[in-house]
Each structure stands twice: as structure tokens, then as C-alpha cells.
Amino acid sequence: MKNILNDKSFHLSITITIIFIGTGIAFLFLGLVDYSWVLFLLLPVVLGVAIGTMKTRKYALLGAVITTLLLLIGIYIPGLSGIICIVMAIGLVVPLIFLGYVIIRLIKRYREIKDSNKLSVLVIPLLPFLFAAPIEHFFKKDKQHIMEVRTEKIFNYTPEQVYDAIKSVDTLDAEKPLLLKFDLPIPTKCVLEKEEVGGLRTCYFRGGRLSNADFGGGTITEKITQLERGKVLKMDVISYNLIGRKWLGFKQAIYYFDKVGNSRCKLTRVTTYTSVLTPRFYWQPMEEIGIQQEHEYVFNNLEKDLQKKYGN
Known part of the structure; x- marks a missing residue:
């Protein structure tokens, strides 16, 4: 446990996950994203891509999953969601984080993509969500x-x-x-x-x-x-x-x-x-x-x- 808590990849993955999932939650509060594919599928996949891009990844996935669980459970406190819905969301989001991670690692086998531990580089995969969320929200015709x-x-x-x-x-x-x-x-x-x-x-x-x-x-x-x-x-x-x-x-x-x-x-x-x-x-x-x-x-x-x- 001490090795995990002292691991740099663990710390960095926590920061990245807070930025990604925190942005999704903030967009919900601001009305910039729907309870949709963009939120439940795209966001966790690009988070997984960011984690897979890290230069050191020993405990990165563990940090991302733990932080995601804590953040999703945390939205229960202000009444943004209920326990059952949170459990359902976890069942959808966590596997997609793994999927994003696997996708970027497979791509690296066939194309030369440099690993990085720079936060400015690791947040780049968040850009598709930042653009897709408001576009979907404002142009989606049938929301119900x-x-x-x-x-x-x-x-x-x-x-x-x-x-x-x-x-x-x-x-x-x-x-x-x-x-x-x-x-x-x-x-x-x-x-x-x-x-x-x-x-x-x-x-x-x-x-x-x-x-x-x-x-x-x-x-x-x-x-x-x-x-x-x-x-x-x-x-x-x-x-x-x-x-x-x-x-x-x-x-x-x-x-x-x-x-x-x-x-x-x-x-x-x-x-x-x-x-x-x-x-x-x-x-x-x-x-x-x-x-x-x-x-x-x-x-x-x-x-x-x-x-x-x-x-x-």
C-alpha cells in the first residue's frame, strides 16, 4: 500500500481523473452536457486514452478507477444522482476507461506515439469532449x-x-x-x-x-x-x-x-x-x-x- 501511495503515476492519474471527470460533472451543473453518449461513453474513453499515454503507468489505472469511483459516489451528496443510478454509471464508465487505455496501447504497437508525463499533453484527449458536449447539447433535436x-x-x-x-x-x-x-x-x-x-x-x-x-x-x-x-x-x-x-x-x-x-x-x-x-x-x-x-x-x-x- 505504501508503494502505491508513493507512486508518481498513481498521483498523476488522480490529477488527470479529477480534471476529466470533474469537467463532466461541472458541465452537468452548468447545463452544457446531456446525460448522453458524450458523457457516459466518450468522456471515460478519452480518460483511458490519457492514462495510457502516460510515460509511467505502474499504478495509473488503479488511481484513475479509485478516483472515478469516489467522484461518482460524491455526486450523491448534493442529490445530483441516486445510489442505483451511480452504481449503473460505474458499471458503464469504468470498463470504458479500460477500453480507452487498451485502445491507445494497441495503437502504440503500430504507430510511434511518444509517452508523456506532462499534464499539458495528457489533457489533450479531453478536447473532443469539450467540443462534442456543448455541440450535442445545443443541436440535439429530440432530447426526450x-x-x-x-x-x-x-x-x-x-x-x-x-x-x-x-x-x-x-x-x-x-x-x-x-x-x-x-x-x-x-x-x-x-x-x-x-x-x-x-x-x-x-x-x-x-x-x-x-x-x-x-x-x-x-x-x-x-x-x-x-x-x-x-x-x-x-x-x-x-x-x-x-x-x-x-x-x-x-x-x-x-x-x-x-x-x-x-x-x-x-x-x-x-x-x-x-x-x-x-x-x-x-x-x-x-x-x-x-x-x-x-x-x-x-x-x-x-x-x-x-x-x-x-x-x-
Whole structure:
């Protein structure tokens, strides 16, 4: 450990990583970069290239990885991101640092590129990010991706009973799915002001167990666009302020109540949401799982309320 802490390449790699990752974080705060390919792919690759360009590299990669982990974990403190998203980002960023390192080392085998320990030379790979980030941000036409998550469950109650139990919920308190035990927002109650088209329904959230006091909390306000007792409850989201999730938005919430047999109901919950995170192939599955777990929690509480009110 003493050898690592005294190693010059270790120290230099820490400085380089702070410059590169710190620039990315600063660009986020300043609104000069999106949660996009440029941030999550290009930046770690060019960081790896810079580390691979160093003249001495004994513990350089170790220093870069450790510093990256600390910086990404650190953005949790001001509420810029949540634990789950940070873990996902680490899983994307760290391998790409290695990829950039490997690319430059392979290039060196076939082309003569001089190694350097000069900071002025090592920051040159950052230039593509400095140009690409604001260009992408200001010229990207479609920043939001619109997706739909659908969850179904059959309840041993009539559609009317299920409708009455879900339209307004005083307290949500049920078995929490795995991700809600970390830092996903947990719904606590939903208040229906008027049961009519145009009426408002407000859902309140609190942060998960590992969240800061306010992180992950907030409200979602919905406006009823269609309702028929025991048939459908459709709402447009008119405002939301889930703290700490600026990349995620909500457009519509729908409940469909379908009669099954004589006295059972198939409840279908549909959430339409927006996201600015890219690459989509990486982020979308986790977004969908998170929303499905929110649905599962609401359904667990609904089952509990129905049993309490009507019995088994």
C-alpha cells in the first residue's frame, strides 16, 4: 500500500481523473452536457486514452478507477444522482476507461506515439469532449425518449371494489420490492380532489432507506382525462417534482379494470414516462424495472387494503 501511495503515476492519474471527470460533472451543473453518449461513453474513453499515454503507468489505472469511483459516489451528496443510478454509471464508465487505455496501447504497437508525463499533453484527449458536449447539447433535436411500462395483476374482488380502493389512497404501507428498499421514491399516499374529468389527483413520495432526508421525495400531480367506475381511470401528469431525478419525467398514468369471471378483476397499470438518458440499451431496462417495482408496491398495498375492507 505504501508503494502505491508513493507512486508518481498513481498521483498523476488522480490529477488527470479529477480534471476529466470533474469537467463532466461541472458541465452537468452548468447545463452544457446531456446525460448522453458524450458523457457516459466518450468522456471515460478519452480518460483511458490519457492514462495510457502516460510515460509511467505502474499504478495509473488503479488511481484513475479509485478516483472515478469516489467522484461518482460524491455526486450523491448534493442529490445530483441516486445510489442505483451511480452504481449503473460505474458499471458503464469504468470498463470504458479500460477500453480507452487498451485502445491507445494497441495503437502504440503500430504507430510511434511518444509517452508523456506532462499534464499539458495528457489533457489533450479531453478536447473532443469539450467540443462534442456543448455541440450535442445545443443541436440535439429530440432530447426526450417516451416509453410505456405496463403491469397487470388479477384481484379476487370486483372491478368496482378495486376502483374504489385505488382511486384515492390515504396511506401506502406494504411489502416493498427490492429496489424500493434502496433509494427509489416510495409513494406514501394519493389524494383525489374531485372524482370527475378535470379533477386533480396528487401522489406524495418520500426517499428510500438509503436516501438523504429529502432526496427521492416529492409529488406527482395528475389531471383526470377519462374515468368510469370499474372500467378506466386515465390521467395526464401535469406536474412532478421528484427530487434528484431531473432526467426522468412522467406523462400519463392509466388504470384499466377488466372483469374476470363473476367477481374478479384484472387491473392493468400503465405509466408513460420520458427519459433523457442515453445510451438507451443500457439505461432503459433499469428504468422499466424501477417503474415496475413502483407498480408492484402499489399493487401490494392495494391487496392489503382490499383484504382489510372486504375480507378474503
